[in-house]
Amino acid sequence: MADARMENRAFWENEELKLDERAYYAMWPGGEKAVERLAKQGKAHVRALVDKLIDPGTEFFELSRLAGFGMDYPDVDDVPCGGIVTGIGKINGNWTMILANDSRVKAGTYFPITLKKHMRAQAIAARCGLNCVYIADSGGAYLPMQADVFPDDQHFGSMFYNMARMSAQGLKQITLSTGGNTAGGAYIVFMACQSVMIDRLAYSFLGGPPLVKAATGEIISAEDLGGARIHNQISGGADHFCTSQDEAILKVRDILSMEPPQKIHSARFEEAAPRLPVDAIYENLPAKVHQGIQVREFLKAIADDSRMLEYKPHYAPGRGDNIVAGKIRIKGLPVGVIASNGLGIIFVEAARKATEWIVRCSQDKTPLLFVQSSPGYMVGSESEHMGIGKYGADMVRSVSCAQVPRIQLVIGPDNGAANYGMCGRAYRPHFLFSTMRARTSVMSGRSAAEVLLSIEERKHQIKGSPMEEADKQAFRQQMIDKYDGEAHPFFCAARLLNDRVLKFREIRDWLAMAFEVSLLKPIGEPAFGNFRF
Numbered sequence: 029m030a031d032a033r034m035e036n037r038a039f040w041e042n043e044e045l046k047l048d049e050r051a052y053y054a055m056w057p058g059g060e061k062a063v064e065r066l067a068k069q070g071k072a073h074v075r076a077l078v079d080k081l082i083d084p085g086t087e088f089f090e091l092s093r094l095a096g097f098g099m100d101y102p103d104v105d106d107v108p109c110g111g112i113v114t115g116i117g118k119i120n121g122n123w124t125m126i127l128a129n130d131s132r133v134k135a136g137t138y139f140p141i142t143l144k145k146h147m148r149a150q151a152i153a154a155r156c157g158l159n160c161v162y163i164a165d166s167g168g169a170y171l172p173m174q175a176d177v178f179p180d181d182q183h184f185g186s187m188f189y190n191m192a193r194m195s196a197q198g199l200k201q202i203t204l205s206t207g208g209n210t211a212g213g214a215y216i217v218f219m220a221c222q223s224v225m226i227d228r229l230a231y232s233f234l235g236g237p238p239l240v241k242a243a244t245g246e247i248i249s250a251e252d253l254g255g256a257r258i259h260n261q262i263s264g265g266a267d268h269f270c271t272s273q274d275e276a277i278l279k280v281r282d283i284l285s286m287e288p289p290q291k292i293h294s295a296r297f298e299e300a301a302p303r304l305p306v307d308a309i310y311e312n313l314p315a316k317v318h319q320g321i322q323v324r325e326f327l328k329a330i331a332d333d334s335r336m337l338e339y340k341p342h343y344a345p346g347r348g349d350n351i352v353a354g355k356i357r358i359k360g361l362p363v364g365v366i367a368s369n370g371l372g373i374i375f376v377e378a379a380r381k382a383t384e385w386i387v388r389c390s391q392d393k394t395p396l397l398f399v400q401s402s403p404g405y406m407v408g409s410e411s412e413h414m415g416i417g418k419y420g421a422d423m424v425r426s427v428s429c430a431q432v433p434r435i436q437l438v439i440g441p442d443n444g445a446a447n448y449g450m451c452g453r454a455y456r457p458h459f460l461f462s463t464m465r466a467r468t469s470v471m472s473g474r475s476a477a478e479v480l481l482s483i484e485e486r487k488h489q490i491k492g493s494p495m496e497e498a499d500k501q502a503f504r505q506q507m508i509d510k511y512d513g514e515a516h517p518f519f520c521a522a523r524l525l526n527d528r529v530l531k532f533r534e535i536r537d538w539l540a541m542a543f544e545v546s547l548l549k550p551i552g553e554p555a556f557g558n559f560r561f
């Protein structure tokens with residue numbers, strides 16, 4: 029037993045080293061050379077700017093660092109960090125969304141994944157009521173993929189639509205331009221509530237000097253066409269003139285110092301550290317992803333004082349407790365929990381209990397945490413006849429309509445309709461966090477291999493050439509590899525199917541931040557539509 033726990037721990041620590049390696053690559057595209065190139069232009073790299081922008085000694089909660097890996101776009105395999113740094117940090121004590129182009133990645137141009145990451149950060153900001161700071165330094169659309177980034181909803185134009193709408197809601201949109209902002213990209217400066225430009229570093233124009241020359245024959249420098257001086261003194265397109273990045277950062281902080289302090293719409297109790305150390309998570313969660321988990325122990329390692337008030341703990345033993353429900357506090361904030369337990373297969377009783385609990389938490393305006401480790405709802409005639417379809421649908425309805433903040437954390441299998449009932453991406457959780465133990469796909473590799481093999485076998489039989497055993501085995505393995513690869517947190521994070529892959533030891537801090545941010549707006553009244561019961 030003790031050996032198994034030590035083996036689990038060694039396994040997860042090693043997995044998280046892989047996570048660190050990948051994150052490092054994302055954070056330092058082009059290595060030292062790229063940083064030196066920027067320094068020669070008198071510029072600090074984007075991460076140094078973000079560090080200076082947030083309150084000293086506070087943490088920057090960076091989102092989606094693994095976005096853009098292995099995307100295989102024209103001329104590039106990876107877009108490190110998606111080409112844009114996004115995350116939440118405190119500026120003058122207020123949580124603020126920061127979006128900062130990384131000019132080391134193809135001049136900060138927008139690939140489809142860059143846009144997706146930008147849109148996601150804006151969506152979080154709009155939903156939670158966060159002011160936004162844009163550190164703009166971008167060559168605009170990644171031109172070889174213009175059709176994939178320019179014309180559609182959620183493409184380039186949506187960045188500015190979102191700025192306009194957020195500003196109309198009273199959310200400040202501040203741009204610090206520290207590099208090129210050309211063509212459509214220029215709007216990042218002009219759409220801002222207030223924009224700061226840096227002399228001889230920042231440029232903003234609808235057409236750059238080469239385009240102007242081609243279109244009108246006029247020969248003009250970037251500085252004279254749309255530099256900081258022009259936009260501050262002549263066009264009026266910018267509001268603050270600075271002579272260095274450091275001065276510009278201070279100016280942004282100064283502008284936001286006029287904002288009212290944020291309020292949390294929740295009771296907040298005194299924080300208490302968990303009594304179970306975080307190491308217990310590493311030891312408790314089996315290295316084998318499809319092995320059952322003891323989720324109560326996991327919850328003890330993240331809850332204040334390791335305390336949970338469990339809901340219906342004695343209901344339908346063996347069938348009702350494949351979901352554990354209850355209330356915990358995380359850094360003083362009350363949180364309702366719906367957590368997969370054991371193998372995580374959701375039986376009728378568990379679906380009913382979860383639905384009840386979601387409705388109760390909605391009634392008393394307690395935000396919800398979904399801890400997902402479920403391969404799906406129980407199948408078979410007994411389950412179907414008992415109404416697993418309708419009770420699963422009730423759970424999905426309650427998840428969809430619950431008006432309280434909802435956060436999903438994936439710590440195991442995440443397949444099929446359990447992805448819906450446990451508040452997967454389509455159910456728009458305020459935040460979706462993953463871990464190295466998460467596996468998100470329509471079904472497991474092994475199940476998919478059997479389904480697809482049966483289809484393949486039928487095709488061969490119709491053709492009169494039945495499959496040999498060796499062919500079947502090879503086919504199975506190919507499907508298992510494909511499905512398991514696509515379910516892996518690296519694959520999902522690259523495509524922004526989660527907001528961050530967390531190390532186990534980061535979970536508590538991140539959940540506390542995410543719930544706090546999600547509670548900055550008042551919670552609405554519950555309304556659920558038609559349950560079937």
Ligand code: COA
Pocket residue numbers: 133134135137166167168169170171172208210211212213236
């Ligand atoms: N689309 C695709 N690739 C682009 C790009 C774009 N819009 N803008 C820059 N790049 C690429 C460059 O080809 C270069 O690739 P490489 O490293 O493989 O050689 C890389 O990004 C860095 O560009 P570079 O010009 O060396 O960087 P810089 O810091 O000297 O200049 C800009 C940055 C943004 C001022 C300059 O690249 C530029 O003017 N780009 C065109 C901007 C534009 O007209 N965009 C219109 C979009 S709507």
